Amino acid sequence: xxxxxxxxxxxxxxxxxxxxxxxxxxxxxxxxxxxxxxxxxxxxxxxxxxxxxxxxxxxxxxxxxxxxxxxxxxxxxxxxxxxxxxxxxxxxxxxxxxxxxxxxxxxxxxxxxxxxxxxxxxxxxxxxxxxxxxxxxxxxxxxxxxxxxxxx
Numbered sequence: 001x002x003x004x005x006x007x008x009x010x011x012x013x014x015x016x017x018x019x020x021x022x023x024x025x026x027x028x029x030x031x032x033x034x035x036x037x038x039x040x041x042x043x044x045x046x047x048x049x050x051x052x053x054x055x056x057x058x059x060x061x062x063x064x065x066x067x068x069x070x071x072x073x074x075x076x077x078x079x080x081x082x083x084x085x086x087x088x089x090x091x092x093x094x095x096x097x098x099x100x101x102x103x104x105x106x107x108x109x110x111x112x113x114x115x116x117x118x119x120x121x122x123x124x125x126x127x128x129x130x131x132x133x134x135x136x137x138x139x140x141x142x143x144x145x146x147x148x149x150x151x152x
Contacts, residue, residue, distance in 0.1 A: 031142050032082040034092055038149035040115055042074040044098040050082050051091050054131035058093035058118060059104065065090070069097065091134035092119040094147045115149035124150065 036046055049064040056063025070080050095104045096115035105113040119136050122129040136145060 028087070028141075029084045030087055030138055030140060032085055032090070032092075032138050033142060033144045034080045034082070034094070034119075035144065035146045036078040036080065036094060036117070036149060037146060038115070038117070038151075039072060039078060039096060040149070040151055041098065042072045044096065044100045045069045045071050046078060046080070047095055047097050047102070048080050048082075049093045050085075051093070051131065052088060057091055057131040058128045058134070069102070072096075085138055087139045088137070089135050090119070090138050091131050091136070092145070092147060093128070093134070094118070094149065096149055096151075111152050113152075115151045117147040117149045119145055119147060121146075121148050 032050070034048060039046070047067065047069040049058065049061055050066045051057040051063070052065050061067045065085075066082050068080055068082065070078065072078065094117045095112075097103070098114050099105070104116070107113045116124070118124065118129055118134040120134050122133040137143070
């Protein structure tokens with residue numbers, strides 16, 4: 001390895017480390033934009049819960065870092081934005097609250113009656129995924145992810 005390559009590699013490692021581990025007290029706030037696709041109909045609202053641990057994931061809003069609901073739109077892409085986040089690992093759960101009752105409705109046998117989705121779009125055939133199956137990294141000024149809604 002030549003000395004120029006070593007210097008370039010050292011500079012890259014230092015830069016990445018400073019982004020991932022800034023000086024104490026200097027954590028740079030970031031935002032997360034979540035694009036929601038697969039909406040069955042433009043009615044009601046879409047609610048998102050953001051978690052930074054498995055505690056309460058995916059449905060306990062009380063343990064979510066942030067929770068937001070946005071009105072659906074017929075002609076625009078549906079994007080929800082979480083602001084002022086610390087860099088780190090997160091997971092998002094999403095549901096289409098078609099009747100705007102602020103609840104994730106289920107039918108008489110407990111199956112979801114409204115659309116749902118999770119970050120990283122894991123399959124959820126027999127129940128919700130684990131936090132580890134939906135976790136992703138938020139870093140830099142903005143992180144963008146896409147969540148595809150599923151309906152039964």
